Amino acid sequence: MLQLGHDALLGAYRRMSTIRAFEERLHDEIKTGEIAGFTHLYAGQEAVAVGICDQLTVEDKIVSTHRGHGHCIAKGCDVKGMMLEIYGRAAGLCKGRGGSMHIADLDVGMLGANGIVGGGAPQAVGAALAAKMDGKGRVGITFSGDGACNQGTTFEAMNLAVVTKAPAIFVFENNHYSEHTGFQYAVGTAQDIASRAEAFGMKAWRANGCDFFDTYETFRELLDYVRAGHGPAAIELDTERFYGHFEGDPQRYRGPGELDRIREKRDCLKAFRTTVTEAGLLTGAELDAVDAEVLALIDEAVAEARAAADPDPATVADDVYAEYY
């Protein structure tokens, strides 16, 4: 915590607050019927995306998941462009062709959210091999959940990264649910994903993903290790998903009072506020001002997205190929 100055702390809070407000607003807007398709909200896990991406440069590449809005915002994707995309508009970050599950912005090192669970892990190793060719200490990062940790692609990617000593980082966000199935049922190495990474031959760290400072500092150590050329590494973050697998999920798998309890005890934004105000690093008024600015930004983003033009149907087959078609 002490290594972060005033502006860095306030910036981190702004990004976490932006993710939270973005997702909570989507939760409400989806009910209006104006946003179609599948949307998977990241609220509750903000400290992971921001605690990690705040330490990356645009040259470091990340590959995200179906629950990718948080990673996009943390890596620097334009919030209004994302909202336009989720509304399917022509001016969206991906011209309305990707939607919530396929947001990407290569200019900021965000290689794409991914609708296939586990689809991104080999791609992050590819990005890491590219970084290794360049020899500038850059890294390739895959975000995976406790669901994706059971996919063969993830196993293959971990082994390939170890074999090639690629500067790949496997971030496992354990929110305890792979879709609607419990982590303790679905992950054979119950209670733990990090040990699985260790079994593949890489060093692994563990941190509290609901604590920005624990996430940040633990990842700092990991990042230094990988940038120094020691090969791949993994980190498992114990975190919480505040909403269902997808919007519309009745969440009948939750225990009595579970959602209230995790919002009360494991809210990373609340914890951040308590820590920084008690330590006298930021004031409540500063944080309130950030929250107000963020809400205004999201209001604008939604208003602009609702009013924006749809794509031209005549463009339906554009951009499939760079050449020849």
Add this chain to the structure above:
Amino acid sequence: MAVMNIREAILRTLHEEMERDPDILVLGEDIVGGNGTAGGPEAIGGIWGTTTGLWEKFGPNRVIDTPISESAIVGAAAGAALAGKRPVAELMFADFVGVSLDQLWNQMAKFRYMFGGKTKCPAVVRMVYGAGMQTAAQHSQSVYALLTAMPGLKVVLPTTPADAKGLLTEALRGDDPVMFFEHKALYGVKGEVPDGEYRIPFGQARMVREGGDVTVVACGRMVNFAEKAADKLAAEGIGMDLIDLRTTSPMDEDAILDSVEQTGRLVVVDESPPRCSLAADIAALVSTRAFTSLKAPPEMVTGPHAPIPFSRVLERAWLPSPQTIEGAVRRTLAFR
């Protein structure tokens, strides 16, 4: 011009292109061969002989021997391409596409479109295909139709050493994912190859023969079979327009339609089962776009709707042959 076989043409092109462009890397299983053994790296020198010497020349950062992990091989190629490199992944057998399919058709093929046209994915996936060497059901298939059907992928099938060089160079200079099919029975085919930079545009078929009586469309090894049939028929005065597609995505529709408009008769030869095949695709193309030119129903020469068998006798029964092509030509010419 130098005379070499297809294997050498591919190897030399990879060497030359990697020298030219430091962003090119190659990866795959046993493309070096021998890592972690008493024999040492390069004990094998690439299992097909198409990557020999690359490791020694370009080093382990650009020539990556991988574990047997097809999803990771193709997925890493996809990620490296997104990150700005030009990866060449090798699948030892095209049949193993099944193991890596998600990384091809849900990932690589769709990045550019899903991400609004702002990205490019210049990955080449080389894969060895084809029947005729008794490699049985899981090491003999010609899966080009499957990949041709996927928007976002380009599909290339060289039949001559010159085409192997020209098409591979074009693949490595382009910005889209290219599925590059190398027929295992064609590696030894020799021919003249132009020196220096040589590129063949995609979507331009090669007119192998111009005979005027019947249009035969083929790709890969089926072109060679059709040439044998053409020789026999020519002795009887029957002239064949033989079209080697070279690329099935994009496909040179004009070459096919122009020829059929002249001949009125179409035979498509396809080294795959008939359902949803390239043969069916081309028969549909001609039936819908050149219907009034047709003097006979299109003939499809394919394997049966069955896996490829091991037995020499059965495999021969499965494969199209110069004789079955000849028979199809005679049927279409006899139609009144």
